[in-house]
Amino acid sequence: MTRRQRALLLRSLLCLFILNFLSLALYFLFHPSAAPSAAPLTPPRSTSSLKPWPSLPSFSPWNTIPWTPRGSCEAYFGNGFSRRIDALGSGGVGVGGWFRCFYSATLKSSICEGGRVMMNPSKIRMSEGGESLESVMGRSEEEEVPKFENGSFEIEGDGSEASGDDRRLVDEEFLDRYVPHGGVQFHTMRGLMESMRIVGPGELQCSQWIEEPTILVTRFEYANLFHTVTDWYSAYVSSRVTGSSSRPHLIFVDGHCKAPLEETWEALFSSVRYAKSFSTSVCFSHVILAPLGYETAMFKGLSEPFSCQGTSLNSLRESPEQQKTARLFEFGEMLRAAFDLPTDDGHPKKSSTTHNILFVRREDYLAHPRHHGKVQSRLTNEPEILAAVQNWAANNTKCSINVVNGLFAHMSIREQFRAIFDASVVVGAHGAGLTHLVSARSKSIVLEIISSQFRRPHFALISQWKGLEYHAINLAGSYARPEMVLDELGSIVRSLGC
Incomplete structure (x- = not known):
C-alpha cells in the first residue's frame, strides 16, 4: 500500500469515528432516558444461593391451570x-x-x-x-x-x-x-x-x-x-x-x-x-x-362444609374428580424431602410381617413465653395404655410388632417425620402431634383416642384429605379402658395380615 493510500484510509476511519460520535451524541440529546446511568438501579446478580426444589413423585404443576372450578x-x-x-x-x-x-x-x-x-x-x-x-x-x-x-x-x-x-x-x-x-x-x-x-x-x-x-x-x-x-x-x-x-x-x-x-x-x-x-x-x-x-x-375445613378425599396423583390422572386431591400427598413429600427422608413408598420396606405402631404422646414442655410448661391431659391413663399396648405387641405371635414411644417433645423434627413415615399404625390421644399425619405413608392407619372435652375434627379431616384409613375411640371422659384400646388395635392389625 502506497503512502497516499494509507493516508486516505486513515482519513476515512477518522471520518467514520466522528460521524458515529456525532450520531450517538444527537441520539442521547433527544433521548435522555436512553443514556447510561452513573450507577445501576440494582446490584448485579450474583450466583444463586437458593435451594432447588426436590423431585416429588406427587408433584403436579401449579401454574398451568387456566381456570380452577370454584369450590373444587x-x-x-x-x-x-x-x-x-x-x-x-x-x-x-x-x-x-x-x-x-x-x-x-x-x-x-x-x-x-x-x-x-x-x-x-x-x-x-x-x-x-x-x-x-x-x-x-x-x-x-x-x-x-x-x-x-x-x-x-x-x-x-x-x-x-x-x-x-x-x-x-x-x-x-x-x-x-x-x-x-x-x-x-x-x-x-x-x-x-x-x-x-x-x-x-x-x-x-x-x-x-x-x-x-x-x-x-x-x-x-x-x-x-x-x-x-x-x-x-x-x-x-x-x-x-x-x-x-x-x-x-x-x-x-x-x-x-x-x-x-x-x-x-x-x-x-x-x-x-x-x-x-x-x-x-x-x-x-x-x-x-x-x-x-x-x-x-x-x-x-374445621368450620366450612366442604368434602375432599385424598388420593394419589396417578389415580387422579386416571380418573379426574373435583372432589379429590393429591395436594397433601405432595406437601407431605415436600416435608420429608426437606429433611432428606424418603419421598414415596418405593424405598426398601420391612417385611410384611413387621409393623411399627407409633404411640404419639403428650409431654410437658415449655413452648413460648406465656406457656407454663404443662400440657392439658387428654388421656389421663396414657402410661397405662402404652404399657398395655407394649405388652400386647410383645405377645403377638403372628407378626413382629414394634411399638414406638412417640415422645415428640423430646425428638428432633426430622426424627418425628421419620417416625410418622415408618409407622404402619399411628395411635394417639387428640393433640397437635397428630398433625404430622400430613407426612404419613399413604397406607398408614390412624387410631385417635378422643376424650369427651376434645371432640374436634382436626385429625379425622387430615386423614380424609390424605386418604388414610381412620378409626376413633370416643371416651365418656378422659380415661380409656386398656381392653377397649387393644380390641380396636387388634382389629386394625389383623387387617394388615397379622
Whole structure:
C-alpha cells in the first residue's frame, strides 16, 4: 500500500469515528432516558444461593391451570388463586416496581408479590424476634405481633402515579375485596399492604438489596404444631403459585422467639431471618406475601362444609374428580424431602410381617413465653395404655410388632417425620402431634383416642384429605379402658395380615 493510500484510509476511519460520535451524541440529546446511568438501579446478580426444589413423585404443576372450578378440591388445596389483579405495573421489564395479587374466590384470600420493594424495619413496631425462649419469659403476645406504620414498606413507581403526601399502593376497597378480614380482625398481611407507599423512580433508600425471591411470613400460634403446619402449607403454596423456580428465602415479619419448629422452616426454604435482624432498610427485587395460615383449607375445613378425599396423583390422572386431591400427598413429600427422608413408598420396606405402631404422646414442655410448661391431659391413663399396648405387641405371635414411644417433645423434627413415615399404625390421644399425619405413608392407619372435652375434627379431616384409613375411640371422659384400646388395635392389625 502506497503512502497516499494509507493516508486516505486513515482519513476515512477518522471520518467514520466522528460521524458515529456525532450520531450517538444527537441520539442521547433527544433521548435522555436512553443514556447510561452513573450507577445501576440494582446490584448485579450474583450466583444463586437458593435451594432447588426436590423431585416429588406427587408433584403436579401449579401454574398451568387456566381456570380452577370454584369450590373444587384443587381450588381449596391447590391453585385456586386464579384471578390476577395488577395493583402497580405489570411485572415486566421497565421502569419502576410492580405489584400484583392472585385471588382465590374459594378461600377468599390472596397471594401477592411485587418487585422493587423496600422494607424499613424501624417502622415496624414489634419485639426483635429470634431470641432464646428463656430470655423473654413473660413477654406479651402484643409485643410480638407486628404493627405497621405508614411507610413500613415502600415500592418504586414509574413516575406516572398521582402525586400527593399519601401515595398508598392500595386503598380500602382493594383490601376489602382481595384481602378481607374474614375471621381475623387483626390481619397482618392486610396491615402490611396498608402501610405500603409508592415513591418516585430512584427514591428507594436501600442499604441492602436482596435479588433472589423472598417470602414474608407472619406467624401467630407459632409454637402449636397444627397452626404451624398451616403456615408451612401457606408458604409452600405461595412459592408455587408465584412460580418460584427455586425455594425462596424467608423472612419472619413477627417478633416471636426462636422455637423448635423453626427447624422445619429452615429445611423447607433457602434461608430464614427475622425482619428486625436487618438494622437498616432492605430492598427486594422479588418479594412474596403469604396469606395467614388461618386462610388455608386445612384451617377453614374445621368450620366450612366442604368434602375432599385424598388420593394419589396417578389415580387422579386416571380418573379426574373435583372432589379429590393429591395436594397433601405432595406437601407431605415436600416435608420429608426437606429433611432428606424418603419421598414415596418405593424405598426398601420391612417385611410384611413387621409393623411399627407409633404411640404419639403428650409431654410437658415449655413452648413460648406465656406457656407454663404443662400440657392439658387428654388421656389421663396414657402410661397405662402404652404399657398395655407394649405388652400386647410383645405377645403377638403372628407378626413382629414394634411399638414406638412417640415422645415428640423430646425428638428432633426430622426424627418425628421419620417416625410418622415408618409407622404402619399411628395411635394417639387428640393433640397437635397428630398433625404430622400430613407426612404419613399413604397406607398408614390412624387410631385417635378422643376424650369427651376434645371432640374436634382436626385429625379425622387430615386423614380424609390424605386418604388414610381412620378409626376413633370416643371416651365418656378422659380415661380409656386398656381392653377397649387393644380390641380396636387388634382389629386394625389383623387387617394388615397379622
